[in-house]
Amino acid sequence: MVSTKWGSSLAAHIYLLLFSHLAGRAAAAPTTSSPSSSSYRAETLTAVKALQSWYNPSTGLWNTAGWWNSANCLQVLADWTMTDNSSATTLINVPGIMQNTFTKAQQTTVSTQKTVSARTGHITSTYTLQAKHIHGNSRRGFSGFINDFYDDEGWWALALIRSWDATRNAGYLATAESIFADMVNGTDAVCGGGVWWSKARKYKNAIANELYLSVAAALARRVPDAGRRARYLQTAKDQWGWFRRSGMINGESLINDGLTIKEDGSCVNNGAQTWSYNQGVVLGGLVELAYATGDVGYVREAVPIAVAAVKKLTTTVDGVVVIREVDRCEPDCGLDGPQFKGVFVRNLGYLVVAVSTAPERVLKGAIEANARSVWNRDRESGTNRLGISWAGPVSAGQGPNASTHSSAMDVLVAARGVAGLSPRGLGMGMWKVEEGESGSEGAKV
DSSP, X not given: OBOOOOOHHHHHHHHXXXXXXXXXXXXXXXXXXXXXXTTOHHHHHHHHHHHGGGEETTTTEETTSOHHHHHXXXXXXXXXXXXXXXXXXXXIOHXXXXXXXXXXXXXXXXXXXXXXXTTTOOEEEEEEEEETTGGGOOOOOSGGGOOSBHHHHHHHHHHHHHHHXXXXXHHHHHHHHHHHHHHHTTBOSGGGSOBOSBTTXXXXXXXXXXXXXXXXXXXXXXXXXXXXXXXXXHHHHHHHHHHHHSSOBOTTSOBOSBEEEOTTSOEEEOOOOOOHHHHHHHHHHHHHHHHHHOOTHHHHHHHHHHHHHHHHHEEEETTEEEEOOSTTOTTOOTTTGGGHHHHHHHHHHHHHHHOOSHHHHHHHHHHHHHHHHHHHHSBOTTTOOBOXXXXXXXXXXXXXXXXXXXXXXXXXXHHHHHTTOOOOOBOOGGGOOOTTOOSSOOOOO
């Protein structure tokens, strides 16, 4: 285990900057009751049961959620399993859900259309799902979880990697590798490197490239073959080097949505929205890269992004201090936007586990504050479904669906993951996996 070493001035500056920001907002916030347990075990189990009310065994997907959103539903189940393997196995049968999704989702025809607003940068996705056997349709759907969008592929690769973490089912890891091989085909020298958002090759954006980084770094720690591990690791290192130089990280340490390709072929930050998930996925990728290399410098680079994002996203809604999506997106964020905040907090949780200094304590507090608000103010009576506004009311927007619920559930799972966390330096903690390990046994927590 390698201890994270921080210069005292850097740690103090980050701590005071974020603490003063959150404390000022919290001063006006009313006191609410805490969840029944600081470990969030009961709350996460209840949330899992509610999530599964949308699960469609015939498609392997979650009704009301889009294609990539369903990958995130799978990932939050995998992350939860890593914190409560006993409940996941005996009460919910998450391994069975994973296997069913792995089998059935690939056989479901999904018509996907995505557009990007020139004004806001907001992605609008439209999905039409049709099971393979309906009306004689013989198309195999997205076989191998490969489609026309490299970001979609990245979401499924990460979900399958987490599913491997939880079950050691070798098929999940092998499929994640094949997905990544297709993502590699989306890279070229335009903008000096990076992967395109889609196979139409018109836009290089942050999320596709952060997912590319995260998948490469995650595979570098898990595949059994040393040669492949080395190649994935080099790819992840090169990708982070390119991303850092690309200009997408602005002067406030926030990540804008993507790049504008100019007529002369040069590429510049497009100045579009700093969506929360763009601040999140990169954190998870850098944490994986730090674990894969033992180089704490990657964690040091992640912390300023996390601090800037929490400061940017934290707001007071009706006296409640919560994370809220940028650009006044809430409560009408379309099909994609409701997922963003949960992705951010999920990856923030990964970072907190890796950091052992002042930023950990403050960032951990931000996770826990949002978890309390979700549970107390954003939960539907009777169904325990969770909505888009973590400050409530649960009826905001169109009300709860599988995307809003799984996103809010990410907060509860992250809070469970950091509950009782004591400073530990650079160590995988509950997320630890043995590099190159394979097999069929469930993860030990």
